[in-house]
Amino acid sequence: MGTEGPKLPLPPREKRGHNRWHWTTVEGVVKVALTFTGILGELFYPPGVNRTRLVDWEAPQRPFLFKESWQHITMYSFFMLSGVVDIVSQRHLARQNERLEQAAEALAFYMVVLLMATHIENRGSVEVRVHQLFMLPTFLVALVLSIEVWVPSQPTLWVLKTWMGLVLSSWLLQLCVVLYTPPSGQHWRGDSTEDMAFLTTFFCWHLGLMALLLAAVYGLCSLWLRHCSSGVGSLGPRYKMCPTESSNEELQRLQEEEEELQNGGV
Template identity: 65%
Template sequence: MGTIEGHLLAAAFFLFYALYYSVLVSLALLRGQRVLKPPLPPREKQGHRLWQRVPLEGMVKVVITLTGILTEFFYPPGINRMKMVDWEDPQRPFMFTDAWHHITMYLFFMLSGVVDIVSQLCLAQQSRKLERAAEAMAFYVLVLLMIAHLENKSTLEIRVHVLFLVPTFLVALVLNIEVWVPDQPPLWVLKTWMGMVLSTWMLQLSVVMYSPPSGQPWKADNPKDMTFLSIFFCWHLGLGAALLAAIYGLCSLWHHHCSSRTATLDPSYQPCPTESNGGELDKLRAEAML
């Protein structure tokens, strides 16, 4: 992830994750669900074909994180960072510290995907608590690694990574709480909002550090540049809220459209008679009195 491509891959992963949960949260709120994702039925009541039971979310986590790990090891082509210790040096120094930071992060998110797959595919009954705990652990590991990542960095890199830690820690904290209290819609919204901020800020981080639009690098010794980093982060808070509201609005339109269409097509729906002299109305009143 020491390149713009690596940061963009991670940002795309988190953005996909945030957009996916934005849709889930929006539909859950519109439908009045008590849980964000309804539990799967027991294995004997699921489809017999394996591809019908494979959890898509877990598979996406595994595929994207595996791509990130391979990128850290072998990108650009011709590079091999699998070597952790330089055995040729008498001091035996560690090598590729930043790459191993990123690989460890990817490994824990891959573990979260594997837990999703095992919980939904192999266990007799799906364990939502186990899935949330694994996901929370992945974000806590990300926070810990980002803190260690700040060592021996420039002031600019420290500032952008500290701002990145704020939404990351909040997502980890909410996931931790959801292990025991999963049915709280405000927590769903907070987690999704912070996930959106986390992903868009990582995109901003890539631009600031590797490809500034002005063509001039950001300067850590320039107070104005450092001030605008905090300003931009506040804008990302607003951008995340706006994206979440827009997705909720689109889901609301889709939900109401589908609801009205279902009501129109449902043959069992009959309008209640309202005429005072209707025989059906008198019959209903008599039944109600009984």
């Protein structure tokens, strides 16, 4: 969700060929499919359950029903919207609008932070702490995506977004372990200062471990490109450096096309 590296912009629609789904990214389709599955699960799983009602009209107070399920459905819906925007931008617009895609994805992550803020109300200390720590990388991913709407193609932002995305994912798994399946068999105690302190300590470990993982992947890729790419370079077309003379007409034409692609109609 929002942690991928830079992607090449798609060519204009008239140059994409006639295959209907050829230029539609897998990412957008996967977003829609997984979130739709999640929504169905929240509404109808386990079999026989029906959580489609928002209000209990039979009760005198007319209380709302299934608060957590509807929070999850709302979260899934915004990520589904992000997937739909990806598909529309990359398939049905004359030119791909990358800024619109970034904005839709940022909105989905902001919604996660907002929903988490209400999700932890009236919860135990342990559950509040792990969700607060989860909100930190989620907000930073949303913030980076927002910045990229106006300042795209910044490698520093790519690294920060990827790092926070890894932390977000690993801490989500840690959250499930802490709340539901602690390895020791003993639940974490909210009234224990040691337990609460170690939650934050473990989160710091996640920050460090994910930074090491990112550095390791970067290092391995760099080594592969440096030592192995020469052996496979002959299998495909060789790329040449673009001439940089200001008088070169081809360079000017390419720069104009790049500006049009980046603007994307915004």
